[in-house]
Amino acid sequence: MKSRELDFRGIGTALKQQVRLNSEHHLVVEGDSLEVLRKIPDNSISLILTDPPYHATKKKNIYGDTQFAKDNEYLDWMAMYAVEWRRILKPNGSLFCYCDSSMSARLEVLFSEQFNILSHVVWTKPNAPGFDGWKGKMKKENLRQWYGHSERIIFAEPAQEGNLHRSPFGQYLREKRTASGLSGHQLTEMTGAYGKVNHGGAVSNWEAGRNTPSRDQYSKICTAILSTGKVDSMLPYEDIIRPFIIDGTKEFTDVWNFESVRPYKGKHPAEKPIDMLKHAIAATTYSDDIVLDCFGGSGSTAVAARLLNRKSVTIEIESDWVESIVNRLTDLEVTVGSALQDEETITDVKLRVNS
Structure with a gap:
Protein backbone atom coordinates (compact mmCIF):
# COMPACT_ATOMS: atom_id res chain seq x y z
CA MET A 1 0.00 0.00 0.00
CA LYS A 2 1.42 3.35 -1.08
CA SER A 3 0.35 5.13 2.11
CA ARG A 4 2.50 2.74 4.18
CA GLU A 5 5.50 3.41 1.98
CA LEU A 6 5.03 7.17 2.37
CA ASP A 7 4.71 6.78 6.14
CA PHE A 8 7.86 4.67 6.25
CA ARG A 9 9.83 7.24 4.27
CA GLY A 10 8.51 10.02 6.49
CA ILE A 11 9.66 8.20 9.61
CA GLY A 12 13.07 7.60 8.08
CA THR A 13 13.42 11.29 7.25
CA ALA A 14 12.34 12.37 10.74
CA LEU A 15 14.87 10.05 12.38
CA LYS A 16 17.69 10.28 9.83
CA GLN A 17 20.27 11.59 12.31
CA GLN A 18 19.95 8.44 14.44
CA VAL A 19 19.23 5.78 11.83
CA ARG A 20 21.82 3.00 11.71
CA LEU A 21 20.06 0.87 9.09
CA ASN A 22 17.68 2.23 6.47
CA SER A 23 16.47 -0.35 3.99
CA GLU A 24 13.32 -1.15 2.08
CA HIS A 25 11.95 -3.13 5.03
CA HIS A 26 13.80 -1.95 8.14
CA LEU A 27 14.69 1.17 10.07
CA VAL A 28 17.05 0.60 13.00
CA VAL A 29 17.46 3.65 15.21
CA GLU A 30 19.95 4.19 18.02
CA GLY A 31 18.94 6.36 20.95
CA ASP A 32 16.68 6.87 23.95
CA SER A 33 13.35 5.57 22.71
CA LEU A 34 11.22 8.23 24.40
CA GLU A 35 13.19 10.99 22.70
CA VAL A 36 13.05 9.13 19.38
CA LEU A 37 9.30 8.52 19.63
CA ARG A 38 8.69 12.26 19.94
CA LYS A 39 10.15 12.72 16.44
CA ILE A 40 7.95 10.11 14.75
CA PRO A 41 5.06 11.63 12.73
CA ASP A 42 1.49 11.34 14.00
CA ASN A 43 -0.63 8.34 12.95
CA SER A 44 2.19 6.63 11.06
CA ILE A 45 2.53 3.29 12.90
CA SER A 46 0.16 0.32 12.53
CA LEU A 47 1.38 -1.84 15.40
CA ILE A 48 3.49 -1.26 18.49
CA LEU A 49 4.87 -4.56 19.77
CA THR A 50 7.34 -3.84 22.52
CA ASP A 51 8.97 -5.17 25.66
CA PRO A 52 10.01 -2.36 28.04
CA PRO A 53 12.02 -2.92 31.22
CA TYR A 54 9.77 -4.66 33.76
CA HIS A 55 11.13 -2.73 36.77
CA ALA A 56 9.79 -5.41 39.15
CA THR A 57 12.36 -7.98 38.03
CA LYS A 58 15.37 -5.73 38.80
CA LYS A 59 17.69 -7.50 36.37
CA LYS A 60 21.01 -5.72 36.08
CA ASN A 61 21.70 -7.22 32.64
CA ILE A 62 18.59 -5.53 31.18
CA TYR A 63 19.05 -1.82 30.46
CA GLY A 64 16.73 0.33 32.57
CA ASP A 65 15.37 -2.47 34.75
CA THR A 66 16.99 -1.08 37.90
CA GLN A 67 16.84 2.67 37.23
CA PHE A 68 13.66 3.45 39.21
CA ALA A 69 13.73 3.63 43.00
CA LYS A 70 9.95 3.67 43.35
CA ASP A 71 7.05 2.10 41.47
CA ASN A 72 5.47 5.50 40.81
CA GLU A 73 8.63 6.70 39.09
CA TYR A 74 8.38 3.75 36.72
CA LEU A 75 4.66 4.34 36.12
CA ASP A 76 5.24 8.04 35.42
CA TRP A 77 7.88 7.05 32.88
CA MET A 78 5.54 4.56 31.20
CA ALA A 79 2.78 7.18 31.13
CA MET A 80 4.96 9.32 28.87
CA TYR A 81 5.31 6.37 26.49
CA ALA A 82 1.55 5.83 26.47
CA VAL A 83 0.99 9.41 25.30
CA GLU A 84 3.49 9.03 22.46
CA TRP A 85 2.22 5.58 21.48
CA ARG A 86 -1.32 6.94 21.21
CA ARG A 87 -0.12 9.84 19.07
CA ILE A 88 1.91 7.84 16.55
CA LEU A 89 -0.50 4.91 16.16
CA LYS A 90 -2.97 4.95 13.29
CA PRO A 91 -6.62 5.13 14.36
CA ASN A 92 -6.92 1.41 13.55
CA GLY A 93 -3.58 0.51 15.14
CA SER A 94 -2.86 -1.91 17.98
CA LEU A 95 -0.52 -2.11 20.95
CA PHE A 96 1.11 -5.13 22.60
CA CYS A 97 3.09 -4.24 25.72
CA TYR A 98 4.90 -6.97 27.67
CA CYS A 99 5.08 -6.52 31.43
CA ASP A 100 5.58 -8.30 34.74
CA SER A 101 2.48 -9.73 36.41
CA SER A 102 3.07 -7.62 39.52
CA MET A 103 2.85 -4.38 37.48
CA SER A 104 0.21 -5.34 34.92
CA ALA A 105 -2.85 -4.09 36.81
CA ARG A 106 -1.37 -0.67 37.42
CA LEU A 107 -0.16 -0.42 33.83
CA GLU A 108 -3.63 -1.32 32.53
CA VAL A 109 -5.19 1.50 34.55
CA LEU A 110 -2.48 3.88 33.34
CA PHE A 111 -2.85 2.86 29.69
CA SER A 112 -6.64 3.13 29.84
CA GLU A 113 -6.33 6.91 29.73
CA GLN A 114 -5.03 6.65 26.16
CA PHE A 115 -6.24 3.21 25.04
CA ASN A 116 -9.11 0.77 25.06
CA ILE A 117 -7.77 -2.30 26.84
CA LEU A 118 -8.87 -5.26 24.74
CA SER A 119 -7.14 -8.23 26.36
CA HIS A 120 -4.85 -9.13 29.21
CA VAL A 121 -2.83 -11.98 27.72
CA VAL A 122 -1.03 -14.49 29.93
CA TRP A 123 2.09 -15.92 28.30
CA THR A 124 2.92 -19.29 29.80
CA LYS A 125 6.28 -20.92 29.20
CA PRO A 126 5.81 -24.67 28.77
CA ASN A 127 9.54 -25.31 28.54
CA ALA A 128 11.10 -28.74 28.55
CA PRO A 129 12.93 -29.91 31.72
CA GLY A 130 16.39 -28.40 31.80
CA PHE A 131 15.20 -25.26 29.99
CA ASP A 132 12.66 -24.03 32.53
CA GLY A 133 14.99 -21.80 34.55
CA TRP A 134 14.42 -21.50 38.27
CA LYS A 135 11.14 -23.41 38.06
CA GLY A 136 12.97 -26.71 37.97
CA LYS A 137 15.86 -25.77 40.26
CA MET A 138 14.26 -23.92 43.14
CA LYS A 139 13.17 -25.40 46.46
CA LYS A 140 9.41 -25.33 46.30
CA GLU A 141 9.02 -25.55 50.06
CA ASN A 142 10.50 -22.07 50.40
CA LEU A 143 7.74 -20.43 48.35
CA ARG A 144 5.46 -17.92 50.07
CA GLN A 145 3.29 -17.20 47.03
CA TRP A 146 2.54 -18.92 43.73
CA TYR A 147 5.67 -19.15 41.60
CA GLY A 148 5.61 -16.61 38.77
CA HIS A 149 6.00 -18.73 35.65
CA SER A 150 4.19 -16.43 33.24
CA GLU A 151 4.44 -12.96 31.80
CA ARG A 152 1.69 -10.56 30.85
CA ILE A 153 0.93 -8.82 27.58
CA ILE A 154 -1.45 -5.87 27.50
CA PHE A 155 -3.29 -5.72 24.18
CA ALA A 156 -5.01 -2.42 23.39
CA GLU A 157 -6.24 -0.03 20.70
CA PRO A 158 -6.17 3.79 20.58
CA ALA A 159 -9.15 5.34 22.36
CA GLN A 160 -11.19 8.41 21.54
CA GLU A 161 -12.52 10.80 24.15
CA GLY A 162 -15.71 9.58 25.80
CA ASN A 163 -17.03 6.62 27.75
CA LEU A 164 -17.18 2.86 27.30
CA HIS A 165 -15.79 1.67 23.96
CA ARG A 166 -14.34 5.03 22.76
CA SER A 167 -13.91 3.65 19.24
CA ILE A 241 -10.81 -0.94 10.46
CA ARG A 242 -8.52 -2.42 13.12
CA PRO A 243 -7.37 -5.83 11.85
CA PHE A 244 -7.90 -8.85 14.02
CA ILE A 245 -7.27 -11.93 11.91
CA ILE A 246 -7.66 -15.18 13.81
CA ASP A 247 -9.23 -18.63 13.48
CA GLY A 248 -9.43 -21.93 15.30
CA THR A 249 -6.09 -23.16 13.98
CA LYS A 250 -4.21 -20.46 15.91
CA GLU A 251 -3.91 -19.47 19.56
CA PHE A 252 -7.19 -17.57 19.93
CA THR A 253 -7.58 -17.37 23.71
CA ASP A 254 -5.91 -14.95 26.10
CA VAL A 255 -3.56 -17.68 27.31
CA TRP A 256 -0.57 -18.14 25.01
CA ASN A 257 1.67 -21.18 25.17
CA PHE A 258 5.04 -20.47 23.58
CA GLU A 259 8.35 -21.81 24.82
CA SER A 260 11.00 -19.31 25.88
CA VAL A 261 14.05 -18.78 23.70
CA ARG A 262 16.63 -21.34 24.79
CA PRO A 263 20.07 -20.10 25.82
CA TYR A 264 22.62 -19.60 23.07
CA LYS A 265 25.77 -17.52 22.67
CA GLY A 266 24.82 -13.89 22.24
CA LYS A 267 21.22 -14.27 23.41
CA HIS A 268 19.54 -11.13 24.73
CA PRO A 269 18.37 -11.61 28.35
CA ALA A 270 14.80 -10.54 27.47
CA GLU A 271 14.55 -12.13 24.01
CA LYS A 272 11.07 -13.26 22.98
CA PRO A 273 10.32 -16.26 20.71
CA ILE A 274 9.88 -15.52 17.02
CA ASP A 275 6.75 -17.68 16.77
CA MET A 276 4.98 -15.67 19.47
CA LEU A 277 5.93 -12.37 17.84
CA LYS A 278 4.75 -13.61 14.45
CA HIS A 279 1.48 -14.71 16.05
CA ALA A 280 0.85 -11.19 17.39
CA ILE A 281 1.85 -9.46 14.14
CA ALA A 282 -0.13 -11.75 11.83
CA ALA A 283 -3.32 -11.29 13.86
CA THR A 284 -3.21 -7.49 14.04
CA THR A 285 -1.67 -6.11 10.86
CA TYR A 286 -2.04 -6.12 7.10
CA SER A 287 0.75 -6.81 4.63
CA ASP A 288 3.20 -3.86 4.37
CA ASP A 289 2.02 -2.36 7.68
CA ILE A 290 4.66 -0.73 9.89
CA VAL A 291 5.56 -2.47 13.16
CA LEU A 292 7.40 -0.55 15.88
CA ASP A 293 9.51 -1.96 18.70
CA CYS A 294 10.92 0.85 20.84
CA PHE A 295 12.93 -1.48 23.09
CA GLY A 296 14.64 -3.39 20.30
CA GLY A 297 16.91 -5.73 22.29
CA SER A 298 17.69 -8.69 20.06
CA GLY A 299 15.78 -7.36 17.04
CA SER A 300 13.39 -10.33 17.03
CA THR A 301 10.32 -8.16 16.42
CA ALA A 302 11.89 -6.84 13.23
CA VAL A 303 12.75 -10.38 12.13
CA ALA A 304 9.18 -11.56 12.74
CA ALA A 305 7.80 -8.56 10.86
CA ARG A 306 10.02 -9.23 7.85
CA LEU A 307 9.03 -12.89 7.71
CA LEU A 308 5.42 -11.72 7.41
CA ASN A 309 6.15 -9.03 4.80
CA ARG A 310 5.71 -6.10 7.18
CA LYS A 311 8.00 -3.12 7.61
CA SER A 312 9.69 -2.47 10.94
CA VAL A 313 11.05 0.38 13.01
CA THR A 314 13.40 -0.75 15.79
CA ILE A 315 14.72 1.59 18.48
CA GLU A 316 17.54 0.49 20.79
CA ILE A 317 19.64 2.52 23.20
CA GLU A 318 22.65 0.20 23.66
CA SER A 319 25.22 0.45 20.87
CA ASP A 320 26.29 -3.20 21.06
CA TRP A 321 22.73 -4.39 20.57
CA VAL A 322 22.17 -1.89 17.77
CA GLU A 323 25.14 -3.41 15.96
CA SER A 324 23.81 -6.90 16.63
CA ILE A 325 20.36 -5.99 15.27
CA VAL A 326 21.83 -4.45 12.12
CA ASN A 327 23.95 -7.55 11.49
CA ARG A 328 21.03 -9.86 12.17
CA LEU A 329 18.71 -8.03 9.78
CA THR A 330 21.38 -7.79 7.10
CA ASP A 331 21.91 -11.54 7.31
CA LEU A 332 18.16 -12.06 7.27
CA GLU A 333 17.81 -10.24 3.95
CA VAL A 334 20.38 -12.57 2.39
CA THR A 335 18.44 -15.60 3.63
CA VAL A 336 15.05 -14.23 2.55
CA GLY A 337 16.43 -13.30 -0.86
CA SER A 338 17.78 -16.82 -1.37
CA ALA A 339 14.45 -18.30 -0.28
CA LEU A 340 12.54 -16.16 -2.75
CA GLN A 341 14.87 -17.21 -5.55
CA ASP A 342 14.05 -20.81 -4.62
CA GLU A 343 10.33 -19.91 -4.86
CA GLU A 344 9.74 -20.41 -1.16
CA THR A 345 7.44 -18.09 0.75
CA ILE A 346 8.90 -15.69 3.27
CA THR A 347 6.80 -17.19 6.06
CA ASP A 348 8.43 -20.57 5.44
CA VAL A 349 11.90 -19.24 6.13
CA LYS A 350 13.11 -20.76 9.40
CA LEU A 351 15.74 -18.51 10.85
CA ARG A 352 17.04 -17.22 14.11
CA VAL A 353 20.18 -15.29 13.32
CA ASN A 354 23.14 -15.92 15.66
CA SER A 355 21.28 -18.68 17.49
Whole structure:
Protein backbone atom coordinates (compact mmCIF):
# COMPACT_ATOMS: atom_id res chain seq x y z
CA MET A 1 0.00 0.00 0.00
CA LYS A 2 1.42 3.35 -1.08
CA SER A 3 0.35 5.13 2.11
CA ARG A 4 2.50 2.74 4.18
CA GLU A 5 5.50 3.41 1.98
CA LEU A 6 5.03 7.17 2.37
CA ASP A 7 4.71 6.78 6.14
CA PHE A 8 7.86 4.67 6.25
CA ARG A 9 9.83 7.24 4.27
CA GLY A 10 8.51 10.02 6.49
CA ILE A 11 9.66 8.20 9.61
CA GLY A 12 13.07 7.60 8.08
CA THR A 13 13.42 11.29 7.25
CA ALA A 14 12.34 12.37 10.74
CA LEU A 15 14.87 10.05 12.38
CA LYS A 16 17.69 10.28 9.83
CA GLN A 17 20.27 11.59 12.31
CA GLN A 18 19.95 8.44 14.44
CA VAL A 19 19.23 5.78 11.83
CA ARG A 20 21.82 3.00 11.71
CA LEU A 21 20.06 0.87 9.09
CA ASN A 22 17.68 2.23 6.47
CA SER A 23 16.47 -0.35 3.99
CA GLU A 24 13.32 -1.15 2.08
CA HIS A 25 11.95 -3.13 5.03
CA HIS A 26 13.80 -1.95 8.14
CA LEU A 27 14.69 1.17 10.07
CA VAL A 28 17.05 0.60 13.00
CA VAL A 29 17.46 3.65 15.21
CA GLU A 30 19.95 4.19 18.02
CA GLY A 31 18.94 6.36 20.95
CA ASP A 32 16.68 6.87 23.95
CA SER A 33 13.35 5.57 22.71
CA LEU A 34 11.22 8.23 24.40
CA GLU A 35 13.19 10.99 22.70
CA VAL A 36 13.05 9.13 19.38
CA LEU A 37 9.30 8.52 19.63
CA ARG A 38 8.69 12.26 19.94
CA LYS A 39 10.15 12.72 16.44
CA ILE A 40 7.95 10.11 14.75
CA PRO A 41 5.06 11.63 12.73
CA ASP A 42 1.49 11.34 14.00
CA ASN A 43 -0.63 8.34 12.95
CA SER A 44 2.19 6.63 11.06
CA ILE A 45 2.53 3.29 12.90
CA SER A 46 0.16 0.32 12.53
CA LEU A 47 1.38 -1.84 15.40
CA ILE A 48 3.49 -1.26 18.49
CA LEU A 49 4.87 -4.56 19.77
CA THR A 50 7.34 -3.84 22.52
CA ASP A 51 8.97 -5.17 25.66
CA PRO A 52 10.01 -2.36 28.04
CA PRO A 53 12.02 -2.92 31.22
CA TYR A 54 9.77 -4.66 33.76
CA HIS A 55 11.13 -2.73 36.77
CA ALA A 56 9.79 -5.41 39.15
CA THR A 57 12.36 -7.98 38.03
CA LYS A 58 15.37 -5.73 38.80
CA LYS A 59 17.69 -7.50 36.37
CA LYS A 60 21.01 -5.72 36.08
CA ASN A 61 21.70 -7.22 32.64
CA ILE A 62 18.59 -5.53 31.18
CA TYR A 63 19.05 -1.82 30.46
CA GLY A 64 16.73 0.33 32.57
CA ASP A 65 15.37 -2.47 34.75
CA THR A 66 16.99 -1.08 37.90
CA GLN A 67 16.84 2.67 37.23
CA PHE A 68 13.66 3.45 39.21
CA ALA A 69 13.73 3.63 43.00
CA LYS A 70 9.95 3.67 43.35
CA ASP A 71 7.05 2.10 41.47
CA ASN A 72 5.47 5.50 40.81
CA GLU A 73 8.63 6.70 39.09
CA TYR A 74 8.38 3.75 36.72
CA LEU A 75 4.66 4.34 36.12
CA ASP A 76 5.24 8.04 35.42
CA TRP A 77 7.88 7.05 32.88
CA MET A 78 5.54 4.56 31.20
CA ALA A 79 2.78 7.18 31.13
CA MET A 80 4.96 9.32 28.87
CA TYR A 81 5.31 6.37 26.49
CA ALA A 82 1.55 5.83 26.47
CA VAL A 83 0.99 9.41 25.30
CA GLU A 84 3.49 9.03 22.46
CA TRP A 85 2.22 5.58 21.48
CA ARG A 86 -1.32 6.94 21.21
CA ARG A 87 -0.12 9.84 19.07
CA ILE A 88 1.91 7.84 16.55
CA LEU A 89 -0.50 4.91 16.16
CA LYS A 90 -2.97 4.95 13.29
CA PRO A 91 -6.62 5.13 14.36
CA ASN A 92 -6.92 1.41 13.55
CA GLY A 93 -3.58 0.51 15.14
CA SER A 94 -2.86 -1.91 17.98
CA LEU A 95 -0.52 -2.11 20.95
CA PHE A 96 1.11 -5.13 22.60
CA CYS A 97 3.09 -4.24 25.72
CA TYR A 98 4.90 -6.97 27.67
CA CYS A 99 5.08 -6.52 31.43
CA ASP A 100 5.58 -8.30 34.74
CA SER A 101 2.48 -9.73 36.41
CA SER A 102 3.07 -7.62 39.52
CA MET A 103 2.85 -4.38 37.48
CA SER A 104 0.21 -5.34 34.92
CA ALA A 105 -2.85 -4.09 36.81
CA ARG A 106 -1.37 -0.67 37.42
CA LEU A 107 -0.16 -0.42 33.83
CA GLU A 108 -3.63 -1.32 32.53
CA VAL A 109 -5.19 1.50 34.55
CA LEU A 110 -2.48 3.88 33.34
CA PHE A 111 -2.85 2.86 29.69
CA SER A 112 -6.64 3.13 29.84
CA GLU A 113 -6.33 6.91 29.73
CA GLN A 114 -5.03 6.65 26.16
CA PHE A 115 -6.24 3.21 25.04
CA ASN A 116 -9.11 0.77 25.06
CA ILE A 117 -7.77 -2.30 26.84
CA LEU A 118 -8.87 -5.26 24.74
CA SER A 119 -7.14 -8.23 26.36
CA HIS A 120 -4.85 -9.13 29.21
CA VAL A 121 -2.83 -11.98 27.72
CA VAL A 122 -1.03 -14.49 29.93
CA TRP A 123 2.09 -15.92 28.30
CA THR A 124 2.92 -19.29 29.80
CA LYS A 125 6.28 -20.92 29.20
CA PRO A 126 5.81 -24.67 28.77
CA ASN A 127 9.54 -25.31 28.54
CA ALA A 128 11.10 -28.74 28.55
CA PRO A 129 12.93 -29.91 31.72
CA GLY A 130 16.39 -28.40 31.80
CA PHE A 131 15.20 -25.26 29.99
CA ASP A 132 12.66 -24.03 32.53
CA GLY A 133 14.99 -21.80 34.55
CA TRP A 134 14.42 -21.50 38.27
CA LYS A 135 11.14 -23.41 38.06
CA GLY A 136 12.97 -26.71 37.97
CA LYS A 137 15.86 -25.77 40.26
CA MET A 138 14.26 -23.92 43.14
CA LYS A 139 13.17 -25.40 46.46
CA LYS A 140 9.41 -25.33 46.30
CA GLU A 141 9.02 -25.55 50.06
CA ASN A 142 10.50 -22.07 50.40
CA LEU A 143 7.74 -20.43 48.35
CA ARG A 144 5.46 -17.92 50.07
CA GLN A 145 3.29 -17.20 47.03
CA TRP A 146 2.54 -18.92 43.73
CA TYR A 147 5.67 -19.15 41.60
CA GLY A 148 5.61 -16.61 38.77
CA HIS A 149 6.00 -18.73 35.65
CA SER A 150 4.19 -16.43 33.24
CA GLU A 151 4.44 -12.96 31.80
CA ARG A 152 1.69 -10.56 30.85
CA ILE A 153 0.93 -8.82 27.58
CA ILE A 154 -1.45 -5.87 27.50
CA PHE A 155 -3.29 -5.72 24.18
CA ALA A 156 -5.01 -2.42 23.39
CA GLU A 157 -6.24 -0.03 20.70
CA PRO A 158 -6.17 3.79 20.58
CA ALA A 159 -9.15 5.34 22.36
CA GLN A 160 -11.19 8.41 21.54
CA GLU A 161 -12.52 10.80 24.15
CA GLY A 162 -15.71 9.58 25.80
CA ASN A 163 -17.03 6.62 27.75
CA LEU A 164 -17.18 2.86 27.30
CA HIS A 165 -15.79 1.67 23.96
CA ARG A 166 -14.34 5.03 22.76
CA SER A 167 -13.91 3.65 19.24
CA PRO A 168 -12.03 5.67 16.57
CA PHE A 169 -14.03 3.88 13.85
CA GLY A 170 -17.30 4.52 15.66
CA GLN A 171 -16.58 8.23 15.78
CA TYR A 172 -15.47 8.27 12.14
CA LEU A 173 -18.64 6.50 10.96
CA ARG A 174 -20.88 8.79 13.01
CA GLU A 175 -19.19 11.90 11.60
CA LYS A 176 -19.42 10.69 7.98
CA ARG A 177 -23.02 9.50 8.35
CA THR A 178 -24.05 12.81 9.91
CA ALA A 179 -22.27 14.78 7.16
CA SER A 180 -24.10 12.71 4.54
CA GLY A 181 -27.47 13.59 6.06
CA LEU A 182 -28.40 9.93 6.58
CA SER A 183 -30.02 8.71 9.76
CA GLY A 184 -28.83 5.53 11.37
CA HIS A 185 -32.03 3.81 10.25
CA GLN A 186 -31.56 4.97 6.64
CA LEU A 187 -27.98 3.73 6.52
CA THR A 188 -29.12 0.43 7.98
CA GLU A 189 -31.69 0.04 5.22
CA MET A 190 -29.22 1.00 2.48
CA THR A 191 -26.61 -1.51 3.69
CA GLY A 192 -29.02 -4.25 4.75
CA ALA A 193 -27.26 -4.40 8.11
CA TYR A 194 -30.24 -5.29 10.25
CA GLY A 195 -29.78 -6.82 13.67
CA LYS A 196 -31.00 -10.35 14.35
CA VAL A 197 -33.13 -9.35 17.33
CA ASN A 198 -34.49 -5.99 16.19
CA HIS A 199 -34.22 -3.57 13.29
CA GLY A 200 -31.90 -1.19 15.12
CA GLY A 201 -29.26 -2.77 12.95
CA ALA A 202 -25.51 -3.05 13.13
CA VAL A 203 -24.94 0.66 12.43
CA SER A 204 -25.73 1.66 16.01
CA ASN A 205 -23.37 -1.04 17.29
CA TRP A 206 -20.62 0.12 14.94
CA GLU A 207 -20.99 3.73 16.00
CA ALA A 208 -20.98 2.71 19.66
CA GLY A 209 -17.75 0.78 19.09
CA ARG A 210 -19.15 -2.61 20.10
CA ASN A 211 -17.88 -4.20 16.90
CA THR A 212 -16.74 -3.38 13.35
CA PRO A 213 -18.10 -4.17 9.88
CA SER A 214 -16.69 -6.76 7.53
CA ARG A 215 -14.94 -5.63 4.36
CA ASP A 216 -18.14 -6.20 2.36
CA GLN A 217 -20.25 -4.30 4.88
CA TYR A 218 -17.83 -1.39 4.90
CA SER A 219 -17.93 -1.27 1.09
CA LYS A 220 -21.73 -0.93 1.28
CA ILE A 221 -21.39 1.80 3.92
CA CYS A 222 -19.02 3.75 1.65
CA THR A 223 -21.30 3.35 -1.36
CA ALA A 224 -24.33 4.54 0.60
CA ILE A 225 -22.64 7.58 2.14
CA LEU A 226 -20.86 8.66 -1.05
CA SER A 227 -24.09 8.30 -3.06
CA THR A 228 -25.55 11.27 -1.17
CA GLY A 229 -23.00 13.57 -2.81
CA LYS A 230 -22.40 15.30 0.51
CA VAL A 231 -19.23 13.38 1.41
CA ASP A 232 -16.24 13.46 -0.97
CA SER A 233 -14.31 10.41 0.21
CA MET A 234 -14.13 7.54 2.66
CA LEU A 235 -10.94 6.01 4.04
CA PRO A 236 -9.86 2.62 2.66
CA TYR A 237 -10.80 -0.37 4.81
CA GLU A 238 -7.15 -0.98 5.75
CA ASP A 239 -6.85 2.57 7.13
CA ILE A 240 -9.88 2.62 9.39
CA ILE A 241 -10.81 -0.94 10.46
CA ARG A 242 -8.52 -2.42 13.12
CA PRO A 243 -7.37 -5.83 11.85
CA PHE A 244 -7.90 -8.85 14.02
CA ILE A 245 -7.27 -11.93 11.91
CA ILE A 246 -7.66 -15.18 13.81
CA ASP A 247 -9.23 -18.63 13.48
CA GLY A 248 -9.43 -21.93 15.30
CA THR A 249 -6.09 -23.16 13.98
CA LYS A 250 -4.21 -20.46 15.91
CA GLU A 251 -3.91 -19.47 19.56
CA PHE A 252 -7.19 -17.57 19.93
CA THR A 253 -7.58 -17.37 23.71
CA ASP A 254 -5.91 -14.95 26.10
CA VAL A 255 -3.56 -17.68 27.31
CA TRP A 256 -0.57 -18.14 25.01
CA ASN A 257 1.67 -21.18 25.17
CA PHE A 258 5.04 -20.47 23.58
CA GLU A 259 8.35 -21.81 24.82
CA SER A 260 11.00 -19.31 25.88
CA VAL A 261 14.05 -18.78 23.70
CA ARG A 262 16.63 -21.34 24.79
CA PRO A 263 20.07 -20.10 25.82
CA TYR A 264 22.62 -19.60 23.07
CA LYS A 265 25.77 -17.52 22.67
CA GLY A 266 24.82 -13.89 22.24
CA LYS A 267 21.22 -14.27 23.41
CA HIS A 268 19.54 -11.13 24.73
CA PRO A 269 18.37 -11.61 28.35
CA ALA A 270 14.80 -10.54 27.47
CA GLU A 271 14.55 -12.13 24.01
CA LYS A 272 11.07 -13.26 22.98
CA PRO A 273 10.32 -16.26 20.71
CA ILE A 274 9.88 -15.52 17.02
CA ASP A 275 6.75 -17.68 16.77
CA MET A 276 4.98 -15.67 19.47
CA LEU A 277 5.93 -12.37 17.84
CA LYS A 278 4.75 -13.61 14.45
CA HIS A 279 1.48 -14.71 16.05
CA ALA A 280 0.85 -11.19 17.39
CA ILE A 281 1.85 -9.46 14.14
CA ALA A 282 -0.13 -11.75 11.83
CA ALA A 283 -3.32 -11.29 13.86
CA THR A 284 -3.21 -7.49 14.04
CA THR A 285 -1.67 -6.11 10.86
CA TYR A 286 -2.04 -6.12 7.10
CA SER A 287 0.75 -6.81 4.63
CA ASP A 288 3.20 -3.86 4.37
CA ASP A 289 2.02 -2.36 7.68
CA ILE A 290 4.66 -0.73 9.89
CA VAL A 291 5.56 -2.47 13.16
CA LEU A 292 7.40 -0.55 15.88
CA ASP A 293 9.51 -1.96 18.70
CA CYS A 294 10.92 0.85 20.84
CA PHE A 295 12.93 -1.48 23.09
CA GLY A 296 14.64 -3.39 20.30
CA GLY A 297 16.91 -5.73 22.29
CA SER A 298 17.69 -8.69 20.06
CA GLY A 299 15.78 -7.36 17.04
CA SER A 300 13.39 -10.33 17.03
CA THR A 301 10.32 -8.16 16.42
CA ALA A 302 11.89 -6.84 13.23
CA VAL A 303 12.75 -10.38 12.13
CA ALA A 304 9.18 -11.56 12.74
CA ALA A 305 7.80 -8.56 10.86
CA ARG A 306 10.02 -9.23 7.85
CA LEU A 307 9.03 -12.89 7.71
CA LEU A 308 5.42 -11.72 7.41
CA ASN A 309 6.15 -9.03 4.80
CA ARG A 310 5.71 -6.10 7.18
CA LYS A 311 8.00 -3.12 7.61
CA SER A 312 9.69 -2.47 10.94
CA VAL A 313 11.05 0.38 13.01
CA THR A 314 13.40 -0.75 15.79
CA ILE A 315 14.72 1.59 18.48
CA GLU A 316 17.54 0.49 20.79
CA ILE A 317 19.64 2.52 23.20
CA GLU A 318 22.65 0.20 23.66
CA SER A 319 25.22 0.45 20.87
CA ASP A 320 26.29 -3.20 21.06
CA TRP A 321 22.73 -4.39 20.57
CA VAL A 322 22.17 -1.89 17.77
CA GLU A 323 25.14 -3.41 15.96
CA SER A 324 23.81 -6.90 16.63
CA ILE A 325 20.36 -5.99 15.27
CA VAL A 326 21.83 -4.45 12.12
CA ASN A 327 23.95 -7.55 11.49
CA ARG A 328 21.03 -9.86 12.17
CA LEU A 329 18.71 -8.03 9.78
CA THR A 330 21.38 -7.79 7.10
CA ASP A 331 21.91 -11.54 7.31
CA LEU A 332 18.16 -12.06 7.27
CA GLU A 333 17.81 -10.24 3.95
CA VAL A 334 20.38 -12.57 2.39
CA THR A 335 18.44 -15.60 3.63
CA VAL A 336 15.05 -14.23 2.55
CA GLY A 337 16.43 -13.30 -0.86
CA SER A 338 17.78 -16.82 -1.37
CA ALA A 339 14.45 -18.30 -0.28
CA LEU A 340 12.54 -16.16 -2.75
CA GLN A 341 14.87 -17.21 -5.55
CA ASP A 342 14.05 -20.81 -4.62
CA GLU A 343 10.33 -19.91 -4.86
CA GLU A 344 9.74 -20.41 -1.16
CA THR A 345 7.44 -18.09 0.75
CA ILE A 346 8.90 -15.69 3.27
CA THR A 347 6.80 -17.19 6.06
CA ASP A 348 8.43 -20.57 5.44
CA VAL A 349 11.90 -19.24 6.13
CA LYS A 350 13.11 -20.76 9.40
CA LEU A 351 15.74 -18.51 10.85
CA ARG A 352 17.04 -17.22 14.11
CA VAL A 353 20.18 -15.29 13.32
CA ASN A 354 23.14 -15.92 15.66
CA SER A 355 21.28 -18.68 17.49
